[in-house]
Amino acid sequence: MVRTPAPARAARSEDADRQDRYKWIALSNTTLGILMATINQSILLISLPDIFRGIHLQPLAPGNTSYFLWVLMGFMLVTAVLVVSLGRVGDMYGRVKMYNLGFAIFTVFSILLSVTWMTGAAGALWIILMRVGQGVGGSFLFANSSAIITDAFPDNERGKAMGINGVAMVTGSFIGLILGGVLAPLEWHLVFLVSVPFGVFGTVWAYLKLRDNGIRVKTTIDWLGNATFAVGLVALLTGIVYGIQPYGGHAMGWTSPFVLACIVGGVALLLAFVAVELHVDNPMFRLPLFRIRAYAAGVSAGFLSGIGRGGLQFILIIWLQGIWLPEHGYDFVQTPLWAGIYMLPMMVGFIVSGPIAGVLADRHGARVLASIGLVGAAVSFLLLEALPMDFGYATFAAVLLLFSVSSGLFMSPNQTAVMNSLPAAQRGAGGGMNVTAQNSAMVLSIGVFFSIITLGLVATLPGHLFHGLVAEGVPKAAAAQVSHLPPIGSLFAAFLGYNPIRTLVPAAVLAHLGHARAAYLTGRSFFPRLISPAFKAGLRDAFDFAAGATALAAVASWVRGGRYIHTTVPAEPAGEALGAGLLESGEVAAQEAGVGMIPDDELPQRHAPGVPRITAAREVTQRP
Numbered sequence: 001m002v003r004t005p006a007p008a009r010a011a012r013s014e015d016a017d018r019q020d021r022y023k024w025i026a027l028s029n030t031t032l033g034i035l036m037a038t039i040n041q042s043i044l045l046i047s048l049p050d051i052f053r054g055i056h057l058q059p060l061a062p063g064n065t066s067y068f069l070w071v072l073m074g075f076m077l078v079t080a081v082l083v084v085s086l087g088r089v090g091d092m093y094g095r096v097k098m099y100n101l102g103f104a105i106f107t108v109f110s111i112l113l114s115v116t117w118m119t120g121a122a123g124a125l126w127i128i129l130m131r132v133g134q135g136v137g138g139s140f141l142f143a144n145s146s147a148i149i150t151d152a153f154p155d156n157e158r159g160k161a162m163g164i165n166g167v168a169m170v171t172g173s174f175i176g177l178i179l180g181g182v183l184a185p186l187e188w189h190l191v192f193l194v195s196v197p198f199g200v201f202g203t204v205w206a207y208l209k210l211r212d213n214g215i216r217v218k219t220t221i222d223w224l225g226n227a228t229f230a231v232g233l234v235a236l237l238t239g240i241v242y243g244i245q246p247y248g249g250h251a252m253g254w255t256s257p258f259v260l261a262c263i264v265g266g267v268a269l270l271l272a273f274v275a276v277e278l279h280v281d282n283p284m285f286r287l288p289l290f291r292i293r294a295y296a297a298g299v300s301a302g303f304l305s306g307i308g309r310g311g312l313q314f315i316l317i318i319w320l321q322g323i324w325l326p327e328h329g330y331d332f333v334q335t336p337l338w339a340g341i342y343m344l345p346m347m348v349g350f351i352v353s354g355p356i357a358g359v360l361a362d363r364h365g366a367r368v369l370a371s372i373g374l375v376g377a378a379v380s381f382l383l384l385e386a387l388p389m390d391f392g393y394a395t396f397a398a399v400l401l402l403f404s405v406s407s408g409l410f411m412s413p414n415q416t417a418v419m420n421s422l423p424a425a426q427r428g429a430g431g432g433m434n435v436t437a438q439n440s441a442m443v444l445s446i447g448v449f450f451s452i453i454t455l456g457l458v459a460t461l462p463g464h465l466f467h468g469l470v471a472e473g474v475p476k477a478a479a480a481q482v483s484h485l486p487p488i489g490s491l492f493a494a495f496l497g498y499n500p501i502r503t504l505v506p507a508a509v510l511a512h513l514g515h516a517r518a519a520y521l522t523g524r525s526f527f528p529r530l531i532s533p534a535f536k537a538g539l540r541d542a543f544d545f546a547a548g549a550t551a552l553a554a555v556a557s558w559v560r561g562g563r564y565i566h567t568t569v570p571a572e573p574a575g576e577a578l579g580a581g582l583l584e585s586g587e588v589a590a591q592e593a594g595v596g597m598i599p600d601d602e603l604p605q606r607h608a609p610g611v612p613r614i615t616a617a618r619e620v621t622q623r624p
Contacts, residue, residue, distance in 0.1 A: 025209050026152035027161050029202060030145040033103060035168040035175075036198040037138045040110070041075055042176030045317070046336045047184035047191040048072065049496050054188040055116070055123035059496065060489055060503060067124040068492065069241050073443065074128055077241070078135025079142055080439035081233045085226045087143035087432025088284050091217050095144040095151070095428055096210040102140020103206055107199025109133035113192035142435050147427035150419040151213050155565045156362050158420060163358025163412035167351050170404075173313075174340065174347040181337025217425045225276045225284035232269025237440065239263035240447040244454070246486035251458045252451055285429050289422065295430065297560035298366070298418035303437040304553035305374060305410065308381070308546040310445025314495065315453065315542060316343060322494025323389060323532055326524035336497040345397045349404030354412045361413035365563030370417070373409030374554035376402060378547045385543035389532045414557065420565045449542050450491065456538020457487035457531070464530045469505070472526075473517055478509045490531065500527050 044051075048071065052059045059068035090098040113130045116123060145165070153161045183190040239262030247253035254260075277283040290296040320342060321335035330338055357369050380403035387396060415434075422430040462483040469479035482504050493500040502510075502522045510518040520526060 023152040031168040033141045035172040038172030039176040042173040043180040046180030050184035050188040056119045075135040082139035083143040083432040083435040087428035090144040090428035094212045096212045099144040100206045103203040106137030110195040143432040146431040159358035159361035159416040162416045163355035166354045170350040177340030219282040222284040228273040235262045236266030244450040294421035294564035301553045301557040306438045306441025308549035310442035311449025323528040332499040345400040346404045349401045350408040353405045353408030357409045358412035366413035366417035369413045370410045371557045373406045376406030378550040381543045381547040452542040453538035457534045460534040
């Protein structure tokens with residue numbers, strides 16, 4: 001038996017130790033980036049009233065609603081559009097370089113937001129543009145972070161890493177709610193400044209410590225594919241954003257020619273994108289990746305679950321801020337902070353289940369865990385639907401906890417399965433497409449949730465408002481004017497933490513009524529009592545929709561098959577792998593031992609450790 005020389009063994013041991021240390025550096029830095037981006041996104045939700053007061057702009061005044069929506073959703077839209085393109089750029093020029101650039105861009109635009117000096121429409125426009133810049137930086141981070149983690153960790157530890165990364169994402173969203181509630185009343189500029197120290201530290205740390213150890217593909221940029229995808233998705237998501245605004249005499253804008261043109265034009269351009277990608281030599285995104293069942297099923301499950309849960313946080317905030325908290329003694333000004341506090345069970349469950357699910361997914365695959373999680377989430381929606389409007393908080397918290405535990409069971413294993421299924425040279429673009437699917441689903445879900453709730457309000461809220469206001473002495477003409485305002489205004493007011501009646505009823509009318517009646521109308525109980533029956537009807541339909549979408553996601557998750565890990569093999573044993581039929585569409589294999597590179601459609605696979613080789617099959621599977 002030939003013994004390995006001691007110096008060689010020591011060198012291998014040192015390399016292993018160095019790699020072990022590096023994987024935790026990579027995870028820590030990418031987790032910091034995701035935490036920073038999600039805190040920044042959620043801190044804005046809770047701080048919008050103070051921001052608009054700070055720039056002296058009434059967001060619900062006629063003509064100003066679009067400013068409110070773009071400040072709220074612009075970051076999400078930009079990241080949905082850019083992550084695929086920037087993930088492909090990372091595949092080409094180095095994921096770490098692009099990730100570092102994203103950290104720097106995000107930090108610069110955070111600084112520019114924190115020094116906002118303009119007021120009125122100009123101030124709102126400045127914030128929107130700087131948020132778009134932040135979205136560009138965030139896109140670099142989102143597009144490359146999962147690929148960097150996948151490159152750094154062996155395939156039997158990626159689930160654990162993705163679980164920790166997912167905890168940061170969920171934790172950041174709730175930390176942002178609390179931070180916004182604390183900082184915004186003190187000084188609204190602080191909600192943007194809080195990201196700067198994290199950004200500066202993360203940028204320097206990433207530059208000094210991260211290294212590119214993924215497969216890099218030297219090729220040309222697919223300009224036509226990038227353009228058709230970006231413009232098409234921007235048009236589609238813009239149509240959705242404007243579709244939830246009033247148009248003419250309609251409560252919603254879905255019949256607006258502009259909205260219809262955006263949606264139809266966007267869909268047409270996305271279809272054109274598919275045609276372009278099938279015919280160009282170096283596509284932005286390789287559509288044959290969807291031939292990998294584990295990838296297609298994982299992305300589909302993520303998209304459908306995103307449609308189900310994307311609007312949930314917004315609707316729960318409206319439920320708490322507009323109805324439940326005022327009925328339990330909280331002033332409307334206080335409700336944004338307390339809504340964040342009362343929704344903390346949605347974070348706790350994920351913190352517990354996410355990492356555990358990731359570790360289990362490393363051992364057994366994602367199929368069972370992710371599917372059970374989605375079924376639990378669907379049940380959670382039905383339980384929320386069954387709650388009375390004036391629920392007991394313990395029951396509400398228990399349902400939120402069930403939802404968060406279920407989400408943790410799904411998200412970490414599904415993300416791990418998606419990234420494991422991708423060829424090494426396609427992890428940026430493939431992971432970016434997964435993020436795009438989820439972010440697009442979030443925007444679509446918000447549009448659907450708001451539309452369903454608004455349609456439920458349209459039928460009954462105007463009558464309730466009219467009769468309730470007249471009964472309290474408001475002149476019929478003024479009551480009729482208020483009752484015919486689009487119900488979406490009431491939802492937006494509740495979401496922002498404004499008193500809807502104080503926002504909708506003219507100040508002169510309130511002054512005419514006298515102090516006692518005006519105080520009652522603008523107090524904590526009048527609006528919640530009026531809106532509860534109508535809101536409940538819309539809420540029921542929205543939760544039914546969410547449960548249905550999540551159930552479909554569970555089906556998509558189940559059909560992913562067993563555990564699948566996509567790995568390239570050296571060129572020497574290619575004949576054996578080809579003979580075994582273990583082929584999958586993917587990126588070119590690395591050139592080794594002087595053997596020529598293997599074409600994309602002939603990429604061999606080797607089985608992962610602990611996964612039995614199956615001949616005459618197109619997948620490497622393990623029974624769950």
